[in-house]
Amino acid sequence: MMTREFAKAGAFRGNNPADVVQSCDITFTCVSDSVAVRDVVFGNQGVLQGISKGKCYVEMSTVDEETVQDVADAVMARGGTFLEAPVCGSRVPALEGMLTILTSGDRKLYDDCFSCFEAMGRKSFYLGNEVGTATRMKLIHNMILGTVMASLAEGMALAEKVGLDQEDLHEVLCLGALNCPTINHKSQAIMNQRFDTHFPLQHQQKDLRLVLSMGDSVEQPLYLAAASNELYKKARRLGMSESDISAVYKATVS
Amino acid sequence: MMTREFAKAGAFRGNNPADVVQSCDITFTCVSDSVAVRDVVFGNQGVLQGISKGKCYVEMSTVDEETVQDVADAVMARGGTFLEAPVCGSRVPALEGMLTILTSGDRKLYDDCFSCFEAMGRKSFYLGNEVGTATRMKLIHNMILGTVMASLAEGMALAEKVGLDQEDLHEVLCLGALNCPTINHKSQAIMNQRFDTHFPLQHQQKDLRLVLSMGDSVEQPLYLAAASNELYKKARRLGMSESDISAVYKATVS
Amino acid sequence: MMTREFAKAGAFRGNNPADVVQSCDITFTCVSDSVAVRDVVFGNQGVLQGISKGKCYVEMSTVDEETVQDVADAVMARGGTFLEAPVCGSRVPALEGMLTILTSGDRKLYDDCFSCFEAMGRKSFYLGNEVGTATRMKLIHNMILGTVMASLAEGMALAEKVGLDQEDLHEVLCLGALNCPTINHKSQAIMNQRFDTHFPLQHQQKDLRLVLSMGDSVEQPLYLAAASNELYKKARRLGMSESDISAVYKATVS
Amino acid sequence: MMTREFAKAGAFRGNNPADVVQSCDITFTCVSDSVAVRDVVFGNQGVLQGISKGKCYVEMSTVDEETVQDVADAVMARGGTFLEAPVCGSRVPALEGMLTILTSGDRKLYDDCFSCFEAMGRKSFYLGNEVGTATRMKLIHNMILGTVMASLAEGMALAEKVGLDQEDLHEVLCLGALNCPTINHKSQAIMNQRFDTHFPLQHQQKDLRLVLSMGDSVEQPLYLAAASNELYKKARRLGMSESDISAVYKATVS
Incomplete structure (x- = not known):
C-alpha cells in the first residue's frame, strides 16, 4: 500500500530484503525490535544474502548492543559497509521531522548519508567508528x-x-x-x-x-x-x- | 546602600520591621530561611509589633510549613491579613523577572498584590485560602x-x-x-x-x-x-x- | 489490678508519678511513646515534681532523641541523676526475659541498676555518658x-x-x-x-x-x-x- | 593429586568427562561457573559424549537458568536422566558438611542420590520436576x-x-x-x-x-x-x- 504509492512515484519495489540490497548502493532499515532485525538480516532472502563488496547498510532500528554487533559483523564479513543509526524521539517528532539521529560505524558512509539524515530528522550525530556507540x-x-x-x-x-x-x-x-x-x-x-x-x-x-x-x-x-x-x-x-x-x-x- | 538608593528615589526607610509595617498597608518580606523569618517577625521591634487590624503581610521567604503557619497565626491573631507567596526559580530567573510566584492565604490580599507580583515575576498563582498550600x-x-x-x-x-x-x-x-x-x-x-x-x-x-x-x-x-x-x-x-x-x-x- | 497484686506482695503504691519518685531512690519508667513520656514527666504531679537532689530516674521508654534529652535536662536541672535505658526486643522476648537493655547516661546509676537489668532482660549495655547514645x-x-x-x-x-x-x-x-x-x-x-x-x-x-x-x-x-x-x-x-x-x-x- | 588419593583408596579415575560418565551410573559435577559447566558438558570428550540411555547426570554447579536448561535438554536428548542440585552455603558450611542441597528434575534420580546428598550436606530438598526450579x-x-x-x-x-x-x-x-x-x-x-x-x-x-x-x-x-x-x-x-x-x-x- 505504502510501497505501492512509492512505486507510483517511481521507486523500485524489491520482493524481499536481499532483492532491495542488490539493487541499491545504500539500504536503510528501520523495524520494531531485535527479533525483527534478525529476521530481516539473517532470514531467508534476507539482507545478508544481498550484501557483497561495496554494499552499504544502515541499521536505524533500536536494538540491543549485541544484535547490532552481530549484524555489523555479518555485513562486514561479506565485504559490506555498516552504520548504525538509531533515532531519538517518538511518534510526534517523527511526524514533524524533528527526530535526532545518532550514528556510529563507517565515517564515509555517514557522510554519504548526511543529506538523507537531514531529510529524515532535525539533526544527526556521528559518534565514532565503534559499533555500539550510538546504541x-x-x-x-x-x-x-x-x-x-x-x-x-x-x-x-x-x-x-x-x-x-x-x-x-x-x-x-x-x-x-x-x-x-x-x-x-x-x-x-x-x-x-x-x-x-x-x-x-x-x-x-x-x-x-x-x-x-x-x-x-x-x-x-x-x-x-x-x-x-x-x-x-x-x-x-x-x-x-x-x-x-x-x-x-x-x-x-x- | 540599596535602601539608600530607594530612599533617594522617594521611598520611606523604616528603622525596623515594626516601623515599616506601621507605615504601610501591605508589607512584603523575603529573607533567607526560617530562622531569619522568625527573627524578622517575632523579634524585638519585629513585624508582629507593627501589625494591627487591617494591616496586610505577605511572606515571600521559602520556609517550612510549620513556620509559615506560626507566622500566619500570629499575624491573624493581631487582626492582620496574611498571604504566603514563595517563589520558584533561582538567581537567573530572578534577575530576568521570570520568577513564578505561588500564593495561598487571603484571596482579597492576593488580588490587591496582583500588579506587584506581575512586576516581580512572570506569573503568579493563587492556590487557595489554606496557609501552607503554596509551600x-x-x-x-x-x-x-x-x-x-x-x-x-x-x-x-x-x-x-x-x-x-x-x-x-x-x-x-x-x-x-x-x-x-x-x-x-x-x-x-x-x-x-x-x-x-x-x-x-x-x-x-x-x-x-x-x-x-x-x-x-x-x-x-x-x-x-x-x-x-x-x-x-x-x-x-x-x-x-x-x-x-x-x-x-x-x-x-x- | 496489676499494681494491686504488687501491693499485696508488699510493694508501695504511689498515687501519682511524683509520689512514687519521692518515696524511691531509683524510679524506672516504661511507657508507650514520647507523648506519654512527656505527660508522665512534665505533667501535673509528674515525675519532675518528685525529683530532688539525689533522686535517680531511669527512662526505659523508647522515644526520640529530643525527648530523651529534654527529660534528662529537666531531671538534672533539679539535681537528679539520669539514665536512658531503651530496650531491644518485642513481645515474646519480653515475656521470656530475653530483652537487651541499652543504656547511656550516669555510669554510677547504671552500676546501681545492674542487678535490676539482669532480672528484666538477658543482657544490658552501658554505651557511654552522653544522653541519646542508647537511643x-x-x-x-x-x-x-x-x-x-x-x-x-x-x-x-x-x-x-x-x-x-x-x-x-x-x-x-x-x-x-x-x-x-x-x-x-x-x-x-x-x-x-x-x-x-x-x-x-x-x-x-x-x-x-x-x-x-x-x-x-x-x-x-x-x-x-x-x-x-x-x-x-x-x-x-x-x-x-x-x-x-x-x-x-x-x-x-x- | 586429589584424584590420586581417591584412586589409592580404590576409586576409578577417568581420563576425561566422557570416560567418567561411561563408567558410572550416576555422575555428579560441581565446577565454578557457567563457562566451566559448558566446557565440561559440551566440550571435546565432554560429559555429553558419555551420555547414553539410562545414564544419570547431576549438575551441582551454580549456573544461570539458561545454562542449566541447555545442559538438561542435551542430556535428555541423548536418553540420559537429569537432576540439578545447586548448593546453598559457602566455604565454612562446606567444610563442616552443613550445606543445603536444592534439587529439581527427575524425581527417581533424586531418590537414588538421597544418601549421597545426606553425606555431602545437612539437608536436601526436592523442589519439583521442572528444570530451573532449584536455581x-x-x-x-x-x-x-x-x-x-x-x-x-x-x-x-x-x-x-x-x-x-x-x-x-x-x-x-x-x-x-x-x-x-x-x-x-x-x-x-x-x-x-x-x-x-x-x-x-x-x-x-x-x-x-x-x-x-x-x-x-x-x-x-x-x-x-x-x-x-x-x-x-x-x-x-x-x-x-x-x-x-x-x-x-x-x-x-x-
Missing part, C-alpha cells in the same frame, strides 16, 4: 527520560494526595526551568488520565534494563535508574505494558 | 527538580564511563523532548566541572527531606525522591553543600 | 531489622511469583546462614498470612524515619533504609499500620 | 543474603558516624532476634576490616543481577534488591570484586 547514547538518553517521567509521576501523585490541583502543578512546571515537551505533555497525560501510547511503557522498561546492565559492565552505580526500573515493572504488573510511559503514574498511586 | 506546591516542584538533576548526573557519569563524550550527550538532550533550562545548563555545568551556585545543594537536600516527610504524612511512597535524597546526602559528605545542585554529579562518580 | 543504638538496630524484614518480604513475594512454595523458602532460609528468629518467624507469618502484631508496622516506619534523619545529620547515605522506608509507607497506605511489621509483605504484592 | 530458589536465597549483608553494612557505617562502637552494635545484634551466622560473622569482618573471601562479592552481585532479571520476567518489583545491586556495583568499582561480600561496607563509607 549506548540512545540508552542513556532514554534512561534519563524514564527517570524524569517517573519523578513527574511521583510529583503528580503527591500533589493530589496533599490536596493540590494537578493542573496547577502542570502549569507551575511549564513556567519554570523544567519546561520541556516531556514534562509538559506527560503531566497533561496524567492529569487527564489519558495514556495514549507515544512510547510504550514496556519499551521504556526494557531500555532501563539494558542501561542498568551497561552500568553493571562498567561498574557505574545508578540508584535512580534502578528505582525507576522497579516502578516501571510495577506498572507492567498493573497491565500498563502497552500504554504510554506516562502510565507509570499508575504504579505511584496503586 | 507544598513549591516543595513538590523542587522534588522533581532535584530528581531530574540527579538523573542527569547519573547519565553524564555513565556516558563518560562507556566512552561517550559528555558534550554529545548534552547536545542530544538539548535537541530532544527533555530540552529545558535545567537539563541544558546543568549538563553544561557537569561537562565543564563548574558548579557555581545558582541553587545551593544543601537547600535542595533540605527540600527533599521536607517533601519526603510530607509524603510520610499522607502515606505516599516516593522511591525516586528517597533515592535522590541519599545521593544529595552523599554529595554533602563530599563537601558540596554550598555548591550548586549540579555538584550532585560528584556523588555519582566518587 | 541511637536502638534506632540502628531497628533500621537493620526493618530492612531484613522488607527483604524477606520481597523474597517471599518473588518465590510465589516464580512458582516456588513459600514454605520451601522458609525451610531453606532456616537451614542456612540467615537462620534467626526474625527470618524464621516472619517468613512463617507471611506464609500463613497471619500478621498478628509483635512490633507494630507504624512504629517500624517511624524508626526508619528517625534513623534516616539521623543519617541526614551526619551525612551518611542509607540507600537501603530509604527504600525500606518507602515500602513501609506503602504498607501503611494499605491499612497495615497497626499490624505486625511482617505485613510489609502486602506492599510487595499489591 | 530459582538459590537465587532468591542469595538475594535476601545480599540485602541483609548490605543493610548490615549501612548500619555499621552509621554506627561509626554517630560515635557508637561497632563492636557494641555487633554484640547487640548477636543478642537479639537477628542473631544468625551471617549477621554475626559479617559484622565482625567489618569491625576488623578483614574481608577474607568466603563468598566473593562479584558472585553476589551477579546473583543480584540474575534475580532482578527474574523479577523482571514475572513483573515483581524488588526495590531493595535493586538498591543493593547498585551498592555492590559500587563496591566492585572500589576494587572489591574478589573480596568477601562483607566488603560492600566499603561502598557505604567511601
Whole structure:
C-alpha cells in the first residue's frame, strides 16, 4: 500500500530484503525490535544474502548492543559497509521531522548519508567508528527520560494526595526551568488520565534494563535508574505494558 | 546602600520591621530561611509589633510549613491579613523577572498584590485560602527538580564511563523532548566541572527531606525522591553543600 | 489490678508519678511513646515534681532523641541523676526475659541498676555518658531489622511469583546462614498470612524515619533504609499500620 | 593429586568427562561457573559424549537458568536422566558438611542420590520436576543474603558516624532476634576490616543481577534488591570484586 504509492512515484519495489540490497548502493532499515532485525538480516532472502563488496547498510532500528554487533559483523564479513543509526524521539517528532539521529560505524558512509539524515530528522550525530556507540547514547538518553517521567509521576501523585490541583502543578512546571515537551505533555497525560501510547511503557522498561546492565559492565552505580526500573515493572504488573510511559503514574498511586 | 538608593528615589526607610509595617498597608518580606523569618517577625521591634487590624503581610521567604503557619497565626491573631507567596526559580530567573510566584492565604490580599507580583515575576498563582498550600506546591516542584538533576548526573557519569563524550550527550538532550533550562545548563555545568551556585545543594537536600516527610504524612511512597535524597546526602559528605545542585554529579562518580 | 497484686506482695503504691519518685531512690519508667513520656514527666504531679537532689530516674521508654534529652535536662536541672535505658526486643522476648537493655547516661546509676537489668532482660549495655547514645543504638538496630524484614518480604513475594512454595523458602532460609528468629518467624507469618502484631508496622516506619534523619545529620547515605522506608509507607497506605511489621509483605504484592 | 588419593583408596579415575560418565551410573559435577559447566558438558570428550540411555547426570554447579536448561535438554536428548542440585552455603558450611542441597528434575534420580546428598550436606530438598526450579530458589536465597549483608553494612557505617562502637552494635545484634551466622560473622569482618573471601562479592552481585532479571520476567518489583545491586556495583568499582561480600561496607563509607 505504502510501497505501492512509492512505486507510483517511481521507486523500485524489491520482493524481499536481499532483492532491495542488490539493487541499491545504500539500504536503510528501520523495524520494531531485535527479533525483527534478525529476521530481516539473517532470514531467508534476507539482507545478508544481498550484501557483497561495496554494499552499504544502515541499521536505524533500536536494538540491543549485541544484535547490532552481530549484524555489523555479518555485513562486514561479506565485504559490506555498516552504520548504525538509531533515532531519538517518538511518534510526534517523527511526524514533524524533528527526530535526532545518532550514528556510529563507517565515517564515509555517514557522510554519504548526511543529506538523507537531514531529510529524515532535525539533526544527526556521528559518534565514532565503534559499533555500539550510538546504541549506548540512545540508552542513556532514554534512561534519563524514564527517570524524569517517573519523578513527574511521583510529583503528580503527591500533589493530589496533599490536596493540590494537578493542573496547577502542570502549569507551575511549564513556567519554570523544567519546561520541556516531556514534562509538559506527560503531566497533561496524567492529569487527564489519558495514556495514549507515544512510547510504550514496556519499551521504556526494557531500555532501563539494558542501561542498568551497561552500568553493571562498567561498574557505574545508578540508584535512580534502578528505582525507576522497579516502578516501571510495577506498572507492567498493573497491565500498563502497552500504554504510554506516562502510565507509570499508575504504579505511584496503586 | 540599596535602601539608600530607594530612599533617594522617594521611598520611606523604616528603622525596623515594626516601623515599616506601621507605615504601610501591605508589607512584603523575603529573607533567607526560617530562622531569619522568625527573627524578622517575632523579634524585638519585629513585624508582629507593627501589625494591627487591617494591616496586610505577605511572606515571600521559602520556609517550612510549620513556620509559615506560626507566622500566619500570629499575624491573624493581631487582626492582620496574611498571604504566603514563595517563589520558584533561582538567581537567573530572578534577575530576568521570570520568577513564578505561588500564593495561598487571603484571596482579597492576593488580588490587591496582583500588579506587584506581575512586576516581580512572570506569573503568579493563587492556590487557595489554606496557609501552607503554596509551600507544598513549591516543595513538590523542587522534588522533581532535584530528581531530574540527579538523573542527569547519573547519565553524564555513565556516558563518560562507556566512552561517550559528555558534550554529545548534552547536545542530544538539548535537541530532544527533555530540552529545558535545567537539563541544558546543568549538563553544561557537569561537562565543564563548574558548579557555581545558582541553587545551593544543601537547600535542595533540605527540600527533599521536607517533601519526603510530607509524603510520610499522607502515606505516599516516593522511591525516586528517597533515592535522590541519599545521593544529595552523599554529595554533602563530599563537601558540596554550598555548591550548586549540579555538584550532585560528584556523588555519582566518587 | 496489676499494681494491686504488687501491693499485696508488699510493694508501695504511689498515687501519682511524683509520689512514687519521692518515696524511691531509683524510679524506672516504661511507657508507650514520647507523648506519654512527656505527660508522665512534665505533667501535673509528674515525675519532675518528685525529683530532688539525689533522686535517680531511669527512662526505659523508647522515644526520640529530643525527648530523651529534654527529660534528662529537666531531671538534672533539679539535681537528679539520669539514665536512658531503651530496650531491644518485642513481645515474646519480653515475656521470656530475653530483652537487651541499652543504656547511656550516669555510669554510677547504671552500676546501681545492674542487678535490676539482669532480672528484666538477658543482657544490658552501658554505651557511654552522653544522653541519646542508647537511643541511637536502638534506632540502628531497628533500621537493620526493618530492612531484613522488607527483604524477606520481597523474597517471599518473588518465590510465589516464580512458582516456588513459600514454605520451601522458609525451610531453606532456616537451614542456612540467615537462620534467626526474625527470618524464621516472619517468613512463617507471611506464609500463613497471619500478621498478628509483635512490633507494630507504624512504629517500624517511624524508626526508619528517625534513623534516616539521623543519617541526614551526619551525612551518611542509607540507600537501603530509604527504600525500606518507602515500602513501609506503602504498607501503611494499605491499612497495615497497626499490624505486625511482617505485613510489609502486602506492599510487595499489591 | 586429589584424584590420586581417591584412586589409592580404590576409586576409578577417568581420563576425561566422557570416560567418567561411561563408567558410572550416576555422575555428579560441581565446577565454578557457567563457562566451566559448558566446557565440561559440551566440550571435546565432554560429559555429553558419555551420555547414553539410562545414564544419570547431576549438575551441582551454580549456573544461570539458561545454562542449566541447555545442559538438561542435551542430556535428555541423548536418553540420559537429569537432576540439578545447586548448593546453598559457602566455604565454612562446606567444610563442616552443613550445606543445603536444592534439587529439581527427575524425581527417581533424586531418590537414588538421597544418601549421597545426606553425606555431602545437612539437608536436601526436592523442589519439583521442572528444570530451573532449584536455581530459582538459590537465587532468591542469595538475594535476601545480599540485602541483609548490605543493610548490615549501612548500619555499621552509621554506627561509626554517630560515635557508637561497632563492636557494641555487633554484640547487640548477636543478642537479639537477628542473631544468625551471617549477621554475626559479617559484622565482625567489618569491625576488623578483614574481608577474607568466603563468598566473593562479584558472585553476589551477579546473583543480584540474575534475580532482578527474574523479577523482571514475572513483573515483581524488588526495590531493595535493586538498591543493593547498585551498592555492590559500587563496591566492585572500589576494587572489591574478589573480596568477601562483607566488603560492600566499603561502598557505604567511601
